[in-house]
Amino acid sequence: MVMANPVPHPHPHPHPHPNPHLLLVATGGTIAGRAASDQDNLGYRAGELSAADLLAAVPGLAGVPLRTLQLAQVDSKDMSHALWQALVRTLAAELAREDVAGVVITHGTDTLEETAFFLQRVLAPAKPVVLTAAMRPATSLQADGPQNLLDAVTVAQAPGARGVLVAFGGQVHAGDEVRKIDAYRLQAFDSAPAGPLALLEDGRLVPLRPWPAGQALGAALCDRPLAAWPRVAWITSHAGFDAGLVDAAVAAGFHGLVLAGTGNGSLHTELEAAAARALAAGVALRLSTRCASGRVIGQGGGAVPASPTHSAAQARVALLLELLAAV
């Protein structure tokens, strides 16, 4: 059942609602992508189908009490802090409603790990917020979106489920651990070294680890005007590194930089020298690794503090939030 958008409940209540429902927030992505042919898995446009179209492709959702909200229609490569701010405001209001049992978010795969990490750090919700996506457009013979959406709803309905989660390819990952690991294969996400929280086998949820808990930074943090959000980028160390990139970022007024080093966070000598100049200029630096898995162990290769997160993408979001809290 797809409900019309009701008016928010003015008095959130601590007791379970007798008729809870889920909210489906659609933001775009390949899951809502359309191509001219069912053989075309590359030449499609992301974010074309509506939330209602996505639901219509999954007959198994017909009886599920579900309300929809089309928040955006973006290719997630273009994910913005403005959309994150809108997501946080929407989720904070919706999760406070006693009749909302959980939220499913459809998203592009490309920056899904950044949004999931951001939402878990900011909200650490006591109800499930389940992101899902697809590697093939809705028009493809190989479309993986319908099953992923059905699985996401199964997770959001699971008793005791909580936190920001990612349901994808028959696995459930923690939002602050997940990583996109493949550019094309259907099994595109992983959360090594810890691994998935649960599996979805033929529609059945098989728990492996406890649902995530955690301390929320709080939605109010994201109310700061976007112009006041710190400018944070990430820069990768590589052969023939040109330090002009770092110097230009400092001159342009960036507040924070994540340096993705080689291996366990070692930096090209040129980058190391530029990092020292950036630190002296008051720019916050964090060290990460450009490796596809693992994180910097110990202090890594130098004077730059190592990020405790597993990926440079997560490290950038963590530094952004740290600096936002300090504004």
Ligand code: SIN
């Ligand atoms: C996107 O991230 O929006 C496009 C790619 C995808 O969803 O797989």
